[in-house]
């Protein structure tokens with residue numbers, strides 16, 4: 307592999323996934339204007355300075371994250387070629403993609419639980435929870451401590467364990483970006499990612515820690531329907 311091919315393999319997935327974040331945020335904002343019946347908390351729509359600050363913070367984190375991802379891929383690029391992939395490439399890469407998404411969801415759930423330990427919460431996660439009615443841009447409205455933990459856990463850690471083709475890796479990044487944005491959008495879009503789940507977490511704090519999937523919430527009994535009695539706000543907990 308020559309240097310230019312290496313650079314393309316490093317840059318393309320990052321540019322495509324970064325663009326997917328921006329496009330999904332804008333698409334969700336536009337959708338909110340035309341599908342008001344899909345808004346989960348219609349009485350609490352973020353506007354004005356709070357919304358502006360959120361967008362600026364989110365874009366700054368996106369730029370930092372994309373730069374970090376570029377450096378990681380530049381020095382750690384370990385993509386497999388089509389020849390290495392073999393005749394069952396489509397099948398094996400699909401399995402790897404599902405496995406990667408599961409690993410990322412697991413990293414999200416457990417790093418999220420860690421961020422809710424009261425002493426850690428005060429330092430790292432409280433900022434994200436100032437939005438009890440999140441908007442798409444809230445997805446990256448996070449403190450640097452949370453950013454390193456969650457962003458690293460979702461986007462970097464799983465790919466260290468699983469070698470994939472560059473297309474699989476790009477799809478993995480894009481699906482994570484889109485699900486992060488949609489789950490924060492405050493819109494319940496029928497047949498799409500269940501945004502009500504994460505929206506509920508932003509209101510109730512101590513339940514519904516998962517993002518894309520709800521597997522770990524079911525396994526650990528932190529799904530809100532099952533544990534409403536446990537559901538308290540961080541204010542109730544005096545944090």
Ligand SMILES: [Zn+2]
Nearest residue numbers: 434490504508
């Ligand atoms: Zn959130």
Ligand SMILES: [Zn+2]
Nearest residue numbers: 418422431507
């Ligand atoms: Zn949280």
